[in-house]
Amino acid sequence: MHTQAISPWAAAIADKFNDQDLPNIYQKIIGNYTYSVHNIGDSLWLIISWHSGGRIAVRMAYSPNSDIRITRLTEKDGQVTFYIDAVIGSYSVRLEMPVDNQIPVLRYTTTLKPVADLFIPFWPRDIIALNKDGNEKQPGGKIHASQWGTRTGFVYFSMERPQSGSVYYVQNLTALADYCQETETSGADTVGGQWPELGFALPPAVKKPLPASKEFIISDGFLALSEEVPADELKMSRQFMDLLAAIYLRLPLPKTQYRDWQDITNKCLNDLVNSHGCWSHADGHDYLNAYVSDYDTPPEIMVQLAVLLPLYEYSLWSDEEIPAVKKIIDGLSAFYDKELGTINRWLPALVDELDESEEQLKPYVMDAWYLHHPMVNLARMALDGDKITRKLFLDSLEYMIKVAHRFEYKWPVFYDMRSLEIIKGNKQPGQGGEGDVAGLYAFVMLHAWDLTKDDRYLNEAKKAAKSLLGLGFDLFYQANxxxxxxxxxxxxxxxxxxxxxxxxxxxxxxxxxxxxxLWDCNYGYGKHYSTFFAVFPLADAPYTAAYEEAEVFACIHNYLELAADEDLPESVSLLLAEFIRYIVERVAYYYPPNLPKEILSEEVKMGKVDPDLWIALEDIHDGWEKSGKVGQEVYGAGVAFGIVPRHYLKVPGQEFLIYCDYPVTKFTKKGKTVSFDVRGDSRLTCRMMIVKKDKQALPEFKVYQKGEKEKLELKGKPAKRNLEFTVTGNSKVTVTWG
Incomplete structure (x- = not known):
């Protein structure tokens, strides 16, 4: 029988802890788990045991080939701290025990003060899965997902033999900023591993040493525990969110600041409309470039519609006619390909100008999502009464259904629009095609059903939706x-x-x-921008991107509106609201005027980057890399236009706005009173502001909040010209004025 290969370090630790008489220096039984701490010479270990016998060993401190000595141990308020002397320096390890038996979460934080400048060429991972005490066989388990690149430093796994439960581990990489800054290392790809040796490994310091006599956090780990091994991907997804939310409540969260998005939006609108680099003229119409000053690539329908929709939303919110809206709509019909009976990605009149330098830059090569995404936006305009977009949408439906049936709701990455032959089937070898396109197609079909009331489209949506079953974490192709x-x-x-x-x-x-x-890259160039709660556009993308983030943001808002009357799981409500709270502060850093010029890349792939232009960069990178390497994406212009209508609540007849950085629903006005529901979780808070529209003094306000139990009057504080309040999530807010 084949067994999983393991490292000598994992084998040695498994052998060491396969001994019922191994003494401990600390032990606690809380709920259904036993926690014991052991000093084995070169490492300080925490052993977590399930009642079923499964165990994991967590290495909290490590000093290669030396005896670590516990000099002092203190315990207070659920925290136990170990003070350690070792050859390489002095450690302190603070272990915070679980306080919630429903989802136990524990945290350990390790600091090191080196005795000399210290190179660290290797550091072992900090978690090893163990079998039952006395059982020499390797434990069986499954890693469901782990960190890739600079995403959250996490690993999520289940103990299957003995069947014990699951663990969600997060390394708070924000805390390692000083270490990374001094050693010129990155938090990327630091958490993962192979069964049974998992977790975090300190990034090797081989370029610059860790300086002596200064204290550094070298680990800040969180573990959420469960006694359930999920039976399928749907139970796995619920457990993933529940365990992540439990850890999130214990994470040290970065502070946010209010961004004046009305001012940013005015600057963006001015530059979008008036910058020659944003527009090209082709086939008798003006079209938006994909990137600033990229005149070589023919116009794309996705680009036009990606800007049109948020621009149209903003025009409705502001009650202003924006000529660019009509200009974009007037050019859309030229994208219809009569020969194929569908809209094309590229302007058909200029398709021969594609340089064919990449697969997707060839005539009639379709990237699967590029057909569906424009159809979603055409339908949204059509549902609002626009005749041009309605005709384009309805005229393209049959072609789209033909493609769906050809691929049996499993879309490849690239295919030929004429022959429907697959050009590139998998995003990576063995990983399948664009899994989320089935959901995108379902959304198109639902819009077709909305427009026509033909149940054929509803049935298509159902079939496509059920094709998502079985994809698990491979469902994701592109975030939006x-x-x-x-x-x-x-x-x-x-x-x-x-x-x-x-x-x-x-x-x-x-x-x-x-x-x-879920961490802030506070080293290198990362000191100048926030990365906390950033979304990566693709599963293997090395950077975060403005356009995809803006669309995910809008979709999360719409999702919560569609689920306004549903009892969503607490974890889902909490995490969605917190994502929104951070994105409305963080995405302002995509605009070059908000960044120091020295962090912008000198080499740009598409067009050019104008550091004074209020058009978003496509790409924000790890702190040791410059950003804006791809270009300034005109199709990401919707960032600001999407935020203002969703976060600035207009009060009819009044010279003030109400801003909230959590999503809100059910906004109503009666006389001199407005009320609305704040989404999220009652254990966390958000920022609400009364925002002045002109120079007149604000009236007197009374603000009340009603949560699950009592109604409270909230006191505001001045914030420049505005008035700021702290509001609890999952509550109803009432604002009255005199």
Whole structure:
């Protein structure tokens, strides 16, 4: 029988702890878990034991080939701290025990003060899975997902032999900023491993040493524990979100600041409309470039519609006519390919100008999502009464259905639009094609059903949705498309009340959260911008991107509106609201005027980067890399236009706005009173502001908040010209004025 290969270090530790008489220096039984701490000479270990016999060993301190000596141990308020002397320096290890028996979460934080400048060429991972005490066989388990690149430093796994439960481990990489800064190392790819040796390994310091006589955090680990091994991907996605939320409540969260998005939006609108680098003229119409000053690539319909929709939303919110809206709409019909009976990605009149330098830059080569995404946006305009977009949408439906049937709802990456032959089937070898396109297609079909009331389209949506089953964490191809798929699933749940669609919506959300960055890169160039809760556009993308983040943001808002009357799991409500709270502060860093010029890349792949232009960069990188390498994406212009209508609540007839950085629903006004529901979780808070529209003094306000128990009056504090309040999540807020 084949067994999993293991390292000598894992084998030695498994042998060491396969001994019932091994003494401990600390032990605690809390709920159904036993926690014991052992000093074995070169390492300080925490052993976590399930009642079923499964165990994991967590290495809290390590000093190669030396005896570590516990000089002092203190215990207070659920925290036990170990003070250690070792050859390489002095350690302190603070262990915070679980306080919630429902989802136990523990934290250990290790600091090191080197005795000399210290190179660290190797550091072992900090978790090893163990079998039952006295059982020499290797434990069996499964790693469901782990960190890739600079995403959250996590590993999520289950103990299957003996069947014990699951663990979600997060390394708070924000805490390692000083270490990374001094050693010029990165938090990328530091958490993962192979069964049974998992967890975090300190990035090797071989370029610059860790300086002596200064204290550094070298680990800040969190573990959420469960006694359940998920039976399938749907249960796995629920457990993923529940365990992540439990850890999130214990994480040290970065502070946010209010961004004046009205001012940013005015600057963006001015530069979008008036910058020659944003526009090209082709075939008798003006079209938006994909990137600033990229005149070589023919116009793309996705680019036009990606800007049109948020620009149109903003025009409705502001009650202003924006001429660029009509200009974009007037050029859309030219994208219809009469020969194929569908819209094309590229302007057909200029398709021969493609340079064919990449697969997708060839005539009639379609990247699967590029057909569906424009169709979603055409439908949204059509549902609002626009005749041009309605005709384009309806005229392209049959072609789209033909493609779906050809690929049996499993889309490849690239295919030939004429022959429907597959050009590139898999995103990576063995990983399948664009899994989330089935959800995107379902969303298109739901819009077709909305427009026509033809049940054929509803049935197509159902078939496509169920094809997502079995994809697990491979469902994700592109972040915004996975978010649109989540919206499609929650809509199908609303229509049918078939629980499979609700569960599939959670699976889509889980895929998005698996591709987020829950830490701040505060080293190198990263000191100048925030990365906390950033979304990566692709599963293997090395950077975060403005356009995909803006669309995920809008989709999460819409998802919560569609689920306004649903009892979402606490974990889902909490994490979605917190994502929104951070994105409305963080995405302002995509605009070059908000960044020091020295962090912008001198080499740009597409067009050029104008550091004074309020058009978002495509790419923000790890702190040791410059950003803006790809270019300034005109199609990411929707960032600001999407934020203002969703976070600035207009009060009819009044000279003030109400801003909230959590998503809100059910906004109503009666006389001189408005009320709305704040989403999220009651254990966390958000920022609400009364924002002045002109120079007149604000009236007197009374603000009340009603949570699960009592109604409270909130006191505001001045914030420049505005008034700021701290509001609890999952509450109803009432604002009155005199």
């Amino acid at each position: 498309n996975t978010a649109l798929a989540a919206k499609a699933m929650i809509r199908l749940w609303n229509i049918t009340k078939d629980k499979i669609y609700l569960d599939l919506s959670f699976l889509c959300l889980t895929n998005i959260f698996r591709n987020m960055q």
